Amino acid sequence: MKEKVQNKKAAVLQAALGLISEQGFQGSPMSQIAQRANIGVGTIYRYFSSKEDLINDLYIDVKTRLAQHTLRNYSVSRDVHASFLVLLRNIVDYFIENPAELLFMEQYANSPLITAATREEGLRMFAPVNHLFERAKDENLLKELPMEMLSTLAYGSTISLVKLKLFGKVKLDGATIDAGVDAIWDAIKR
Amino acid sequence: MKEKVQNKKAAVLQAALGLISEQGFQGSPMSQIAQRANIGVGTIYRYFSSKEDLINDLYIDVKTRLAQHTLRNYSVSRDVHASFLVLLRNIVDYFIENPAELLFMEQYANSPLITAATREEGLRMFAPVNHLFERAKDENLLKELPMEMLSTLAYGSTISLVKLKLFGKVKLDGATIDAGVDAIWDAIKR
DNA sequence: CAAAACGGAATGAACATTCATTCCTAAAAT
DNA sequence: ATTTTAGGAATGAATGTTCATTCCGTTTTG
Numbered sequence: 001m002k003e004k005v006q007n008k009k010a011a012v013l014q015a016a017l018g019l020i021s022e023q024g025f026q027g028s029p030m031s032q033i034a035q036r037a038n039i040g041v042g043t044i045y046r047y048f049s050s051k052e053d054l055i056n057d058l059y060i061d062v063k064t065r066l067a068q069h070t071l072r073n074y075s076v077s078r079d080v081h082a083s084f085l086v087l088l089r090n091i092v093d094y095f096i097e098n099p100a101e102l103l104f105m106e107q108y109a110n111s112p113l114i115t116a117a118t119r120e121e122g123l124r125m126f127a128p129v130n131h132l133f134e135r136a137k138d139e140n141l142l143k144e145l146p147m148e149m150l151s152t153l154a155y156g157s158t159i160s161l162v163k164l165k166l167f168g169k170v171k172l173d174g175a176t177i178d179a180g181v182d183a184i185w186d187a188i189k190r
Numbered sequence: 191m192k193e194k195v196q197n198k199k200a201a202v203l204q205a206a207l208g209l210i211s212e213q214g215f216q217g218s219p220m221s222q223i224a225q226r227a228n229i230g231v232g233t234i235y236r237y238f239s240s241k242e243d244l245i246n247d248l249y250i251d252v253k254t255r256l257a258q259h260t261l262r263n264y265s266v267s268r269d270v271h272a273s274f275l276v277l278l279r280n281i282v283d284y285f286i287e288n289p290a291e292l293l294f295m296e297q298y299a300n301s302p303l304i305t306a307a308t309r310e311e312g313l314r315m316f317a318p319v320n321h322l323f324e325r326a327k328d329e330n331l332l333k334e335l336p337m338e339m340l341s342t343l344a345y346g347s348t349i350s351l352v353k354l355k356l357f358g359k360v361k362l363d364g365a366t367i368d369a370g371v372d373a374i375w376d377a378i379k380r
Numbered sequence: 381c382a383a384a385a386c387g388g389a390a391t392g393a394a395c396a397t398t399c400a401t402t403c404c405t406a407a408a409a410t
Numbered sequence: 411a412t413t414t415t416a417g418g419a420a421t422g423a424a425t426g427t428t429c430a431t432t433c434c435g436t437t438t439t440g
Contacts, residue, residue, distance in 0.1 A: 008385095022302075026216030030430060031388095040387030042432080051430065107297070110357065112212075148360045149351070149370055156350025157343045157377065164342045167300065172339070180339055187347065187377035198420090220396060221422095230421035232398080241396070 009047045011037040013058050021103035025055055025113060056118045059108060062101050067125035069094040074128065080136045081185065087129060088158050088181045095162040102162060143190050150188045157184045199237045201227040203248050211293035215245055215303060246308045249298060252291050257315035259284040264318065270326045271375070277319060278348050278371045285352040292352060333380050340378045347374045 015036035019028040030051060034041040048054040070090045074083060095102040108114055133151055136142050142150055161180045165172045172180075205226035209218040220241060224231040238244040260280045264273060285292040298304055323341055326332050332340055351370045355362045362370075 024214060024216060026214060029428075031428095034387090041430090042388065042434095043386055045431070046385065110293075110353075143369070143373060145366065145369055145373065146360050146362070148358055149354055149362070149366070152350045152354045152358070153347045153370065153373060156353075157347045160342045160346025161339070163346075164339055168338055168342070170336050170338050172336070176335065176339070179333070179335055180343065183333060183335065183343060183377045187373045219394075221394095224422095231396090232422065233420050235397070236419070 008037070008039055008043065011039065012044055012047060012054070013061050016054055016058055017062065017100050017104055020055070020058070021100040021107070024107065025051075025111075052113060055108065055113055056115055058104070059114050059118055060121060062104060063122040063125060065098075066091070066094055066101065066105070070126070071128055076135075080132065080139055080141055081189075083132055084136070084185060085178075085181055087132065088154065088184060089178070091155075091158050092162055092165075092177060092181065095159075096165055099166050102159070102166070106159070141190060142188055145188075153187055154184055157187065198227070198229055198233065201229065202234055202237060202244070203251055206244055206248055207252065207290050207294055210245065210248070211290040211297070214297065215241075215301075242303060245298065245303055246305055248294070249304050249308055250311060252294060253312040253315060255288075256281075256284055256291065256295070260316070261318055270322065270329055270331055271379075273322055274326070274375060275368075275371055277322065278344065278374060279368070281345075281348050282352050282355075282367060282371065285349075286355055289356050292349070292356070296349070331380060332378055335378075343377055344374055347377065 012033065015033050016028065019033055019036060030044060031041050034044055037044075044054070048057060070087055072090050073086055074090075076083075078086070130151075133142075133147055137147065158181075161177065161184075164170070165177065202223065205223050206218065209223055209226060220234055221231050223244075224234055227234075234244070238247060260277055262280050263276055264280075266273075268276070320341075323332075323337055327337065348371075351367065351374075354360070355367065
């Protein structure tokens with residue numbers, strides 16, 4: 001059944017995500033991935049042609065879910081500032097709920113294991129975000145700095161925020177995180 | 191001669207840094223490290239008891255140089271805001287000059303390969319930076335957010351800035367980077 | 381019952397580490 | 411001044427292990 005097929009493929013992806021985020025790609029044997037997914041080693045190769053193929057599929061898989069969550073409650077009708085806060089808060093919430101995804105993305109966002117095509121595909125999913133930045137620029141809300149710099153600053157500090165919440169020694173409540181997101185806006189706003 | 195000893199050990203560390211930053215720890219065989227350092231494989235084991243020992247030594251090595259460069263031209267007599275800009279700019283400059291160090295640090299700052307003791311030792315080197323943040327807080331210059339959050343935001347966006355300069359598609363001149371550092375201050379300042 | 385899916389043993393390549401041997405240098409002997 | 415000797419440094423072939431991938435007998439599906 002197609003259902004079972006999807007089940008096994010998804011099981012492999014989930015097992016791989018957990019192991020790779022903890023131990024890295026080279027530190028996660030196919031045998032271990034199979035064991036964690038409760039299937040035989042050989043079965044993995046029915047769904048992925050190689051270990052590299054597996055990690056590229058996983059990259060797309062994670063990025064897809066991230067993009068979906070990021071764009072939750074996002075609407076072009078809302079004003080730019082509010083939209084910006086919603087997007088950042090969505091990213092924060094998603095990674096707080098899914099730490100393995102964060103570790104995986106951080107480790108492989110710039111890895112040579114991820115092919116250019118895969119990376120390209122991942123980028124396309126975030127087009128609305130770029131669009132929002134353009135809108136902000138048009139409305140003169142942003143500092144006069146290269147767009148890439150503004151978005152990179154925003155994303156970089158957002159990730160820092162999540163890491164602090166997940167791995168830091170301090171406890172952060174929702175309000176404090178919101179204040180952090182506001183601080184990020186301060187960095188890029190005119 | 192002692193000189194030769196130091197030369198070989200340094201050669202191993204340098205070779206390992208280059209390879210590990212590009213291919214990761216598990217992706218960098220001792221044989222390849224030896225080859226790149228122009229020595230025999232066995233020789234590595236005269237200086238490092240294991241591959242894990244090597245990466246921990248390398249971590250200290252890199253962190254030491256980073257701390258030195260970060261604290262260049264830093265003086266407690268200068269005012270807080272100026273000191274802050276100097277420190278961040280030093281970090282940016284160091285990593286721009288040493289991309290392998292950046293990639294290495296990003297990959298292993300939170301890796302289980304780095305022992306708690308090693309991490310601890312690395313942290314101690316940045317005591318003056320924490321001190322500066324305390325001073326800023328005492329002078330009421332910072333937002334009323336947890337210290338860890340402010341420093342994390344600052345460091346995270348600084349690293350983003352460097353990555354943009356190193357791997358981004360846009361060209362960034364010194365003035366633009368300075369403007370970026372200013373933006374980071376905007377994020378944390380009251 | 382034929383075809384597809386599965387599992388895990390088998391294979392061969394790659395690897396970290398060891399260790400018997402060689403190399404180098406500098407002091408001792410002549 | 412030349413040769414001998416000694417000991418630490420360096421080496422890389424050999425070892426045992428781990429791993430990705432393949433292969434093929436078994437089970438499940440339709």
